Amino acid sequence: MAENVKQFLCVWPFVLKGLVSTAATVVIFFFLVACSSLLNWVDIPIIRGTTFGQAFFTPQSSNIHRERIVYHLNCTNITQKCPDNYPTSFEPGESTTEVCPDYFRWIHQDLKQWETSGITKEMFERGIPGADNRLVIVNGSLYVEKYRPSYQTRDVFTIWGILQLLRLYPGKVPDLDLLFFTGDTTVVMKRDYEGPNATAPPPVFHYCGQKASLDIVFPDWSFWGWPEVNIKPWEQILRAIKEGRERTKWGEREPYAFWRGNPYVAADRVDLLKCDRSDENEWNVRIYKQDWFKEIGQGFRNSKLEDQCTHRYKIYIEGATWSVSEKYIFACDSMTLMIKPVYYDFFSRSMVPMQHFWPIRSENKCRHLKFAVEWGNNHTREAQDIGTAGSRYIEEMLAMRNVYDYMFHLLNEYAKLLRFKPTIPPKAQRVCAETMACSNKDLCKDFMVQSMVKSPSDKLPCRLPPPYEPEAIRASLDAKEKIAKQVETWETEYWEKKN
Ligand SMILES: *[C@@H]1O[C@H](CO)[C@@H](O)[C@H](O)[C@H]1NC(C)=O
Ligand SMILES: *[C@@H]1O[C@H](CO)[C@@H](O)[C@H](O)[C@H]1NC(C)=O
Ligand SMILES: *[C@@H]1O[C@H](CO)[C@@H](O)[C@H](O)[C@H]1NC(C)=O
Numbered sequence: 001m002a003e004n005v006k007q008f009l010c011v012w013p014f015v016l017k018g019l020v021s022t023a024a025t026v027v028i029f030f031f032l033v034a035c036s037s038l039l040n041w042v043d044i045p046i047i048r049g050t051t052f053g054q055a056f057f058t059p060q061s062s063n064i065h066r067e068r069i070v071y072h073l074n075c076t077n078i079t080q081k082c083p084d085n086y087p088t089s090f091e092p093g094e095s096t097t098e099v100c101p102d103y104f105r106w107i108h109q110d111l112k113q114w115e116t117s118g119i120t121k122e123m124f125e126r127g128i129p130g131a132d133n134r135l136v137i138v139n140g141s142l143y144v145e146k147y148r149p150s151y152q153t154r155d156v157f158t159i160w161g162i163l164q165l166l167r168l169y170p171g172k173v174p175d176l177d178l179l180f181f182t183g184d185t186t187v188v189m190k191r192d193y194e195g196p197n198a199t200a201p202p203p204v205f206h207y208c209g210q211k212a213s214l215d216i217v218f219p220d221w222s223f224w225g226w227p228e229v230n231i232k233p234w235e236q237i238l239r240a241i242k243e244g245r246e247r248t249k250w251g252e253r254e255p256y257a258f259w260r261g262n263p264y265v266a267a268d269r270v271d272l273l274k275c276d277r278s279d280e281n282e283w284n285v286r287i288y289k290q291d292w293f294k295e296i297g298q299g300f301r302n303s304k305l306e307d308q309c310t311h312r313y314k315i316y317i318e319g320a321t322w323s324v325s326e327k328y329i330f331a332c333d334s335m336t337l338m339i340k341p342v343y344y345d346f347f348s349r350s351m352v353p354m355q356h357f358w359p360i361r362s363e364n365k366c367r368h369l370k371f372a373v374e375w376g377n378n379h380t381r382e383a384q385d386i387g388t389a390g391s392r393y394i395e396e397m398l399a400m401r402n403v404y405d406y407m408f409h410l411l412n413e414y415a416k417l418l419r420f421k422p423t424i425p426p427k428a429q430r431v432c433a434e435t436m437a438c439s440n441k442d443l444c445k446d447f448m449v450q451s452m453v454k455s456p457s458d459k460l461p462c463r464l465p466p467p468y469e470p471e472a473i474r475a476s477l478d479a480k481e482k483i484a485k486q487v488e489t490w491e492t493e494y495w496e497k498k499n
């Protein structure tokens with residue numbers, strides 16, 4: 001790595017314990033997966049124990065109207081234990097009658113596999129070889145057994161997120177035992193659990209799923225930050241993008257489709273490169289290749305997400321699998337041109353073509369993109385409406401409160417299926433928000449502090465809506481298919497007239 005490349009070191013609090021006597025020990029992470037996202041770069045992150053400490057948080061009454069617990073982060077007393085004085089319950093001031101957003105219904109779908117059988121110890125153990133971590137919650141505390149390293153700080157920020165959920169709803173998250181995979185590709189494939197002698201599939205939590213998989217979809221780490229590529233926690237970056245998009249009104253934006261990212265992670269992205277403007281072709285597409293090494297050297301000058309709302313249309317294209325870039329692309333109220341994805345994350349299954357985005361087929365994508373842009377420039381009002389609806393979906397449905405509520409309900413429903421009592425595995429270690437934040441520094445620590453839940457919620461989670469009827473899912477898929485077909489028909493007519 002170049003001299004001027006700042007290293008972002010996020011450490012595991014419990015790793016430190018073993019490293020205390022050899023503080024200079026450098027643990028090199030294996031290069032696990034050739035990664036997904038638009039934002040991926042290629043690097044070998046180095047994790048090393050530097051400082052460690054213990055934080056305290058003191059339940060204090062604030063002088064607002066009613067007694068309220070405020071969490072404090074105090075890193076001055078350097079010990080290695082988590083504090084014992086966590087609140088174990090809370091009484092929200094408000095009861096809620098709000099029903100959760102519709103996409104929460106997919107929680108039932110993702111767990112349907114185990115609806116009648118429940119999850120036995122045996123099924124669970126079959127999932128261990130595919131998992132990076134085992135996370136156990138007992139009496140409101142989190143214990144982690146690390147099986148293998150994750151790429152960059154995916155695991156650190158995922159665990160940080162779960163710790164924040166425990167702070168938001170103390171005493172409400174039930175005891176549970178779960179397996180987590182932090183890579184890109186789906187791990188539990190349906191085809192491996194079919195046929196007369198098939199065993200029941202293991203439950204494995206992961207960031208994405210696809211039609212052929214049974215992975216249980218959970219929010220990805222980037223909601224709490226991604227220090228390696230300088231992406232702030234979701235609330236902070238969303239605020240910045242909202243300010244950024246105000247700087248150039250839709251009508252004044254470049255009337256082209258924009259994409260910035262690292263193409264060399266997926267064949268489909270490399271295919272997209274040929275749609276860029278050239279001497280021979282004008283497909284109305286503008287591509288900016290991201291060289292993360294250069295970006296890091298230049299302090300991320302050209303990769304700021306808040307400066308990328310400059311074109312009327314933005315292209316979403318998957319990386320190795322799903323891409324975390326999705327929410328940032330949608331947050332600019334440009335119209336999103338979505339190249340048909342194979343994978344889904346926890347919120348994308350309820351998004352609708354022509355309402356939230358313009359659907360693009362992967363084959364002959366240049367022609368489809370050209371048509372979509374030209375259509376948008378002829379129908380600016382409609383295109384703008386799609387852009388606005390897409391960004392509103394992202395802002396409202398993915399408000400952090402909803403992200404936490406989704407995690408809460410998913411974990412809660414999952415815990416109900418367990419047919420064994422979660423106990424702390426011998427090799428697991430307790431992690432808590434305080435030791436995790438205090439043992440880190442620089443951007444890792446900044447992002448943790450920024451995304452930290454500062455008080456228990458003053459209301460209960462939203463109410464989980466019932467499962468979709470199978471017919472409803474089919475009907476909704478059919479409806480989406482029909483809309484996409486309609487767009488194809490318009491396009492066919494357009495090209496026929498043109499030729
Ligand atoms: C730090 O914490 C330990 C254990 O809670 C306590 O015994 C010790 O007195 C504390 N040290 C300071 C300087 O407060
Ligand atoms: C933080 O903890 C230290 C050591 O226990 C204590 O001396 C100090 O007063 C605490 N600071 C705050 C702001 O609570
Ligand atoms: C959890 O709480 C129960 C009831 O208070 C207690 O019996 C049990 O020992 C606790 N378990 C752990 C691991 O703290």
Ligand SMILES: *[C@@H]1O[C@H](CO)[C@@H](O)[C@H](O)[C@H]1NC(C)=O
Nearest residue numbers: 192193194195196197198199
């Ligand atoms: C299933 O198990 C039976 C009995 O062990 C065996 O005869 C049969 O070949 C197996 N079928 C498959 C598809 O593996």
Ligand SMILES: *[C@@H]1O[C@H](CO)[C@@H](O)[C@H](O)[C@H]1NC(C)=O
Nearest residue numbers: 371372374375376377378494
């Ligand atoms: C856009 O408008 C121009 C001029 O009326 C027309 O020739 C072209 O076919 C239209 N394109 C689309 C995609 O609507």
